[in-house]
Amino acid sequence: DAGVIQSPRHEVTEMGQEVTLRCKPISGHDYLFWYRQTMMRGLELLIYFNNNVPIDDSGMPEDRFSAKMPNASFSTLKIQPSEPRDSAVYFCASSPPRLGDTEAFFGQGTRLTVV
Amino acid sequence: GNSVTQMEGPVTLSEEAFLTINCTYTATGYPSLFWYVQYPGEGLQLLLKATKADDKGSNKGFEATYRKETTSFHLEKGSVQVSDSAVYFCALSVRGNQFYFGTGTSLTVIP
Numbered sequence: 538d539a540g541v542i543q544s545p546r547h548e549v550t551e552m553g554q555e556v557t558l559r560c561k562p563i564s565g566h567d568y569l570f571w572y573r574q575t576m577m578r579g580l581e582l583l584i585y586f587n588n589n590v591p592i593d594d595s596g597m598p599e600d601r602f603s604a605k606m607p608n609a610s611f612s613t614l615k616i617q618p619s620e621p622r623d624s625a626v627y628f629c630a631s632s633p634p635r636l637g638d639t640e641a642f643f644g645q646g647t648r649l650t651v652v
Numbered sequence: 653g654n655s656v657t658q659m660e661g662p663v664t665l666s667e668e669a670f671l672t673i674n675c676t677y678t679a680t681g682y683p684s685l686f687w688y689v690q691y692p693g694e695g696l697q698l699l700l701k702a703t704k705a706d707d708k709g710s711n712k713g714f715e716a717t718y719r720k721e722t723t724s725f726h727l728e729k730g731s732v733q734v735s736d737s738a739v740y741f742c743a744l745s746v747r748g749n750q751f752y753f754g755t756g757t758s759l760t761v762i763p
Contacts (some may be wrong), residue, residue, distance in 0.1 A: 541695075570750070579755045580696075580741065594751060628695055632751075636701055640686055641751050643695035 539645035543629050547651045555617040561610055562631030567648045570641060571614050572628040580628075586612065604635055619651045654679050658742045658754035665732055665761050673727040673757045675716075675742035683744040685709075685718055685725040690739045692755070699727075732761045746763070 542561040550556050551626040557615055562569050570585040585593040589606045597604070601620070606612040626648050682731040684763065690697040693738040699710030704722035714729045725742060742754040 580753045582750060585750055630751075635692045635747070638684055638747065640701055641745075643697070645695045647717075652673075 541631050541642055543627075543644035543647050545647060546645060547648045547650075549652065550619055552651055553618045553652075555597055555615065556619045556623075556649060558614040558627050558629075558649070560612045560614070560629030561599055562612070562629070563642055564610070564635075566631035566633050566642070567609070568632040568634075568641075569606060569612050570628075570630040570632070572630065573582060573611070574628060574646070575625045578580045583614070592621075616649075619649075621651045624649055625649050654683070654744060654746060656742050656744055656752050656754040658740075658757055660755075660757070661725055661739075662758040662760060665759070667734055667761055667763050668731045669761075671727070671729040671732045671736075671759070673740055673742075673759070675725045675727065675740070675754060677723050677725065677742075677744050679723075681742055681746040683746045686743040686745070686751075687727050687739040688742065688743060688753075689715070694740075697739060702739075706735055706746045732744070732759070734761045734763055737761045 544559045567588050571583040573581045583596045584604045586606045604614045626646045628646045630643045632641045633639050656677050667751045686701045687699040690696045701710040702709040702718035708717045716725050716727045737760050739756045739758050741756045745751045
């Protein structure tokens with residue numbers, strides 16, 4: 538199994554541009570999580586999905602952030618327009634059914650730099 | 653609500669020293685508990701887990717015991733190595749809900 542796959546690994550963009558981060562979860566996993574990690578705030582949950590449906594998006598910082606999961610094998614996190622304070626490492630994770638007994642599996646992350 | 657509190661870092665130890673990283677939790681319901689490790693430039697990896705009270709999770713010489721009476725899940729290792737230098741996260745999950753992570757504890761092991 539290739540694990541959770543995120544792309545790109547690194548993204549540098551200019552302030553005001555649209556940024557799209559991509560995630561392919563592990564096959565058979567029906568939970569998908571998007572996290573943001575910064576030195577100041579640590580690891581923050583942005584949103585999570587169950588069976589492609591958003592369950593909790595209370596962690597999404599503002600309307601500039603949006604996430605979709607059009608099918609079981611793909612999710613995107615979009616920032617439009619991007620700002621320098623969005624610079625962080627963004628992680629996607631997936632988890633099998635029976636959430637609570639099993640762990641979340643993390644991707645390698647996307648390091649976003651907004652200049 | 654659900655939350656995890658772990659000891660502040662950074663922690664610096666000499667090789668072969670004993671390691672303890674404290675973790676306590678609050679939870680509605682009956683949680684599963686996890687320790688994750690993050691090496692530089694990588695994502696979080698599961699280190700060990702325990703799903704019920706008095707369970708002991710272990711892996712790579714690390715251990716943690718699920719203590720319901722003290723709501724704790726402290727991470728221990730008897731003899732750390734330079735390769736153990738990483739950030740360690742305590743986490744919990746309650747069935748049907750999200751994962752809750754601590755703030756992370758940075759460990760540096762010096763030769």
